[in-house]
Amino acid sequence: MVKETGQIASNTNVSLFITCIVDSFFPRVGESMVKVLRRAGVQNITFPENQTCCGQPAFNSGYPDEAREVAIKFLEDFDDDRYIVSPSGSCVSMVSVFYKQLFENDEQYLRLSEKISGRIYEFSDFLINVLGISNVGAKYSGKVAYHDSCHALRELGISNQPRELLRNVSGLKLIEMDMHDACCGFGGTFSVKLPNVSTAMLQEKVQCIIDSGADTVVSTDMGCLMNIEGYMSRKSIPIKVQHISEILSITN
Amino acid sequence: MLSKYSFEEESNKALNNKNLQEALINTTNRFRSARNKIVSDSDNWEELRQVARSIKEHTINNLHNYLQLLENNIISAGGHVHWARDSEEACEIIRQIAQKNSVKKIVKSKSMATEEIHLNKSLESHGYSVVETDLGEYILQLSGDRPSHIIAPAIHKTKADISKLFSQKFNVPEYDDPQELTSIAREKLRSEFLSADMGISGVNFAAADTGTIAIVENEGNARLTTTLPKIHIALMGIEKIIPKFDQMGLFLKLLIGSATGQKISTYVSLITGPRKKGETDGPKEFHLVLLDNGRSKIMSNPNTRESLYCIRCGACLNICPVYRKVGGHAYGGTYSGPIGAIINPQLEGIDKHPELPFASSLCGACKDVCPVKIDFPKVLLDLRRQVIENKSKENSRAGLIEKLSFKVWKGINKHPKLLQLLNSIGYYMQKPFIGNNNKITSLPFIFSRWTKTRDLAPIPKKSFRQIWKERNNV
Amino acid sequence: MYNSKEIILQNIKTALNVQSDGEFNPYSDFNNDEYTSNENSSDLIEEFSEKLRAVSGSVEMIKNSKHLNKAVTAIFDKTDSKSFIGWDTEQLTGLYKILQQKGFKYTKSTRNDLQAKCDIGITLADYAISESGTIVLYNNKIKNRNCSLIVPIHIAILKKEKIVKSIFDIITTISKDYSTLDSINELSDCITLITGPSRTADIELILTLGVHGPKELYVLVV
Numbered sequence: 018m019v020k021e022t023g024q025i026a027s028n029t030n031v032s033l034f035i036t037c038i039v040d041s042f043f044p045r046v047g048e049s050m051v052k053v054l055r056r057a058g059v060q061n062i063t064f065p066e067n068q069t070c071c072g073q074p075a076f077n078s079g080y081p082d083e084a085r086e087v088a089i090k091f092l093e094d095f096d097d098d099r100y101i102v103s104p105s106g107s108c109v110s111m112v113s114v115f116y117k118q119l120f121e122n123d124e125q126y127l128r129l130s131e132k133i134s135g136r137i138y139e140f141s142d143f144l145i146n147v148l149g150i151s152n153v154g155a156k157y158s159g160k161v162a163y164h165d166s167c168h169a170l171r172e173l174g175i176s177n178q179p180r181e182l183l184r185n186v187s188g189l190k191l192i193e194m195d196m197h198d199a200c201c202g203f204g205g206t207f208s209v210k211l212p213n214v215s216t217a218m219l220q221e222k223v224q225c226i227i228d229s230g231a232d233t234v235v236s237t238d239m240g241c242l243m244n245i246e247g248y249m250s251r252k253s254i255p256i257k258v259q260h261i262s263e264i265l266s267i268t269n
Numbered sequence: 270m271l272s273k274y275s276f277e278e279e280s281n282k283a284l285n286n287k288n289l290q291e292a293l294i295n296t297t298n299r300f301r302s303a304r305n306k307i308v309s310d311s312d313n314w315e316e317l318r319q320v321a322r323s324i325k326e327h328t329i330n331n332l333h334n335y336l337q338l339l340e341n342n343i344i345s346a347g348g349h350v351h352w353a354r355d356s357e358e359a360c361e362i363i364r365q366i367a368q369k370n371s372v373k374k375i376v377k378s379k380s381m382a383t384e385e386i387h388l389n390k391s392l393e394s395h396g397y398s399v400v401e402t403d404l405g406e407y408i409l410q411l412s413g414d415r416p417s418h419i420i421a422p423a424i425h426k427t428k429a430d431i432s433k434l435f436s437q438k439f440n441v442p443e444y445d446d447p448q449e450l451t452s453i454a455r456e457k458l459r460s461e462f463l464s465a466d467m468g469i470s471g472v473n474f475a476a477a478d479t480g481t482i483a484i485v486e487n488e489g490n491a492r493l494t495t496t497l498p499k500i501h502i503a504l505m506g507i508e509k510i511i512p513k514f515d516q517m518g519l520f521l522k523l524l525i526g527s528a529t530g531q532k533i534s535t536y537v538s539l540i541t542g543p544r545k546k547g548e549t550d551g552p553k554e555f556h557l558v559l560l561d562n563g564r565s566k567i568m569s570n571p572n573t574r575e576s577l578y579c580i581r582c583g584a585c586l587n588i589c590p591v592y593r594k595v596g597g598h599a600y601g602g603t604y605s606g607p608i609g610a611i612i613n614p615q616l617e618g619i620d621k622h623p624e625l626p627f628a629s630s631l632c633g634a635c636k637d638v639c640p641v642k643i644d645f646p647k648v649l650l651d652l653r654r655q656v657i658e659n660k661s662k663e664n665s666r667a668g669l670i671e672k673l674s675f676k677v678w679k680g681i682n683k684h685p686k687l688l689q690l691l692n693s694i695g696y697y698m699q700k701p702f703i704g705n706n707n708k709i710t711s712l713p714f715i716f717s718r719w720t721k722t723r724d725l726a727p728i729p730k731k732s733f734r735q736i737w738k739e740r741n742n743v
Numbered sequence: 744m745y746n747s748k749e750i751i752l753q754n755i756k757t758a759l760n761v762q763s764d765g766e767f768n769p770y771s772d773f774n775n776d777e778y779t780s781n782e783n784s785s786d787l788i789e790e791f792s793e794k795l796r797a798v799s800g801s802v803e804m805i806k807n808s809k810h811l812n813k814a815v816t817a818i819f820d821k822t823d824s825k826s827f828i829g830w831d832t833e834q835l836t837g838l839y840k841i842l843q844q845k846g847f848k849y850t851k852s853t854r855n856d857l858q859a860k861c862d863i864g865i866t867l868a869d870y871a872i873s874e875s876g877t878i879v880l881y882n883n884k885i886k887n888r889n890c891s892l893i894v895p896i897h898i899a900i901l902k903k904e905k906i907v908k909s910i911f912d913i914i915t916t917i918s919k920d921y922s923t924l925d926s927i928n929e930l931s932d933c934i935t936l937i938t939g940p941s942r943t944a945d946i947e948l949i950l951t952l953g954v955h956g957p958k959e960l961y962v963l964v965v
Binding site for chain 1: 277280284590591594595627630633634636637647650653655657671675676678679681682685688706710715716718719721722723724726729731732734736737738741
């Protein structure tokens with residue numbers, strides 16, 4: 018089984034789609050992801066250096082033309098046969114699901130979108146469903162509550178993958194918190210367009226994390242985690258906030 | 270709708286209303302867990318949803334045919350059918366029926382469509398006495414209030430509020446026991462039912478092939494409304510039609526399970542026309558009023574057409590993290606929650622509700638629970654595009670700033686070197702905003718809306734692409 | 744001059760981009776019978792009773808007509824009831840005679856206000872649904888609506904063979920009954936599905952019974 022998995026990994030070519038938030042604000046998340054991929058046996062990893070954004074902020078705000086220009090650039094930047102792996106369910110869903118809506122009137126890019134949707138993966142989904150690996154040899158002593166990011170869960174069906182990976186982390190106790198699949202209130206520009214509603218949603222999410230008894234909250238998306246961490250930091254709540262790649266990268 | 274209505278302002282009010290917050294949590298939690306149980310007890314819920322959506326899609330795509338079929342069958346059954354292009358016409362049709370029959374008192378059972386056309390106001394201004402008979406609606410009528418939830422319209426009222434209200438209106442002591450309060454309402458409304466000349470109801474579903482309408486309820490007031498008075502008027506949005514009677518089981522199961530988590534409601538009435546010859550009760554006349562009021566306009570946009578599949582169950586309200594915090598009044602229209610966010614702008618105009626399509630984090634939970642699988646996020650995105658298109662015609666300052674921001678955003682994201690430069694600039698420019706805990710604690714302009722309640726992690730010196738470049742000597 | 748109907752239909756056709764009034768095929772991909780269970784009614788009595796009791800309805804098994812008379816009289820005594828209205832069907836004539844002999848008043852008036860003053864309404868149940876504890880009543884000129892609606896107590900007599908499993912089963916049953924009719928005019932103008940006494944939770948989500956419909960429901964299964 019290990020041999021098989023190792024063979025899959027060593028034969029897998031990966032392009033990193035780091036995402037604008039991780040690139041600018043949380044590069045350590047990208048570094049962790051690369052570390053885990055290497056440990057899992059993926060040798061051929063590239064970073065298409067022209068990459069920027071998938072276009073989602075403009076698409077979600079009602080500016081399809083601007084979104085399209087940036088999305089076309091994305092399709093060009095990642096135009097090859099390689100797997101694309103990303104530390105964000107939200108950004109992956111933009112490409113694999115919403116590009117079809119964005120380009121519904123443009124046959125050429127619609128076809129490209131359909132093709133690319135078959136090879137772009139969120140990180141935990143890639144580990145489990147492409148590499149066939151559920152134990153990456155990580156260690157973490159802590160009680161972890163997992164927050165289901167909305168797009169990862171509802172557009173990509175990501176729910177079991179991160180949980181399985183976390184369960185196999187030595188020393189980690191996975192806790193299922195109340196309303197684990199409720200929105201944290203980020204929603205991109207929503208968080209600044211309706212900040213009071215956003216904060217009220219966030220308060221409820223944080224309360225669920227606290228009530229679960231966890232000392233760490235983990236998710237697949239830095240948008241959510243940035244939101245959660247921002248509130249916890251302001252309120253001096255000592256619960257750690259970690260991206261799944263960060264937890265999985267810890268070996269001692 | 271208030272002339273200077275703002276979703277943000279209304280939602281702020283709602284967030285500060287402690288009673289409302291408690292009521293919203295209790296109500297939505299209760300309905301949500303009841304619905305979850307029905308779904309988990311069912312072994313084919315997903316299949317039923319898909320089938321229902323297919324039927325609705327087909328129905329809306331052939332609506333003109335089904336409406337004609339429905340009319341034919343209702344007339345065969347001895348009923349009358351009227352067609353109303355808009356609210357005014359619907360009210361006018363109903364008033365004319367009332368006038369023709371020398372009606373004085375009207376009893377009503379719960380109907381969102383009658384709210385939509387502001388029927389009570391119209392009838393009352395013409396001298397008719399209109400009595401709401403659904404307990405929640407009755408309470409709202411007595412207090413001059415508007416519904417805050419599709420299924421449980423008076424959840425924002427406490428027991429104490431209601432007790433005081435009844436005491437004031439009926440000159441009785443302030444009872445604490447809900448059973449006692451209910452008994453008072455029963456008695457008061459019973460005399461209204463017995464003296465009413467006309468009953469007005471809504472319609473949950475209408476089967477085109479038999480002319481049968483279905484009315485779902487728990488109290489029995491709809492049965493009384495559609496039995497005791499000599500005239501029954503049923504008001505129905507044109508989209509409530511289903512092709513065949515034999516699909517009733519499917520839709521009743523989905524509606525009731527999704528709305529209240531019951532296997533079935535206390536009463537389901539399947540009504541086909543007025544009383545028949547020789548019968549001693551039931552209305553002598555049955556009138557179905559078909560309401561367009563913007564629905565045919567919604568149909569002309571294929572991206573938002575599925576808004577019309579809605580069967581008005583309220584499940585989307587109960588799961589929506591935004592609705593659960595702001596309640597129904599914030600949506601500034603007849604409908605609230607996710608369904609309100611998509612149809613209020615489409616029925617009343619995008620210019621009247623430019624904020625509603627943005628009153629959502631696009632989490633998609635509504636899509637998961639909708640019994641007819643309406644893709645709310647897709648519809649919301651289309652409406653957002655429409656709002657922005659409209660805004661650019663208006664040339665408002667805020668609109669221009671946002672438009673410019675996205676043009677700048679686009680420019681930056683088309684040029685990675687520019688993005689990198691911006692990162693570096695940002696790293697230095699953020700320094701004055703970083704607080705003692707090594708986090709950004711305040712920011713200017715729109716970003717202050719983030720930092721009001723949240724810290725922000727500062728931009729690190731090196732971005733990922735820089736680190737990668739250095740590590741790989743690229 | 745166009746009337747509203749024509750305008751609305753035209754608006755719909757324009758919105759749908761319908762070019763011509765082609766042939767119309769009503770939806771036929773759904774077959775309700777695929778969702779029915781066709782379970783034997785004798786297996787369903789227990790479920791029916793359990794579900795109806797769960798929503799505060801009363802259920803009693805009746806052995807014979809003597810037992811029926813006794814059970815109904817007991818309900819009158821228990822609820823301190825004096826008067827009743829009832830379906831004018833020949834199956835119930837015997838019962839009404841017994842009740843009148845015992846001194847209970849049988850109102851045959853068709854006036855709503857007089858009927859509303861009565862204590863009990865007696866009907867049959869045409870069918871029942873076991874999965875929800877529901878009874879199904881067809882109305883016609885001898886089976887009126889008020890008997891199960893306008894009075895505070897409703898007694899329904901149900902033949903156990905008439906119990907079906909689910910809402911899908913009842914739709915099949917009703918459709919079958921419809922198909923035996925000569926014309927759509929003969930459809931019962933009101934078929935009512937009744938599940939327990941009337942209820943509401945509109946006041947702070949606290950459940951109260953007997954809002955507008957009957958406060959008590961007794962189903963006697965024969």
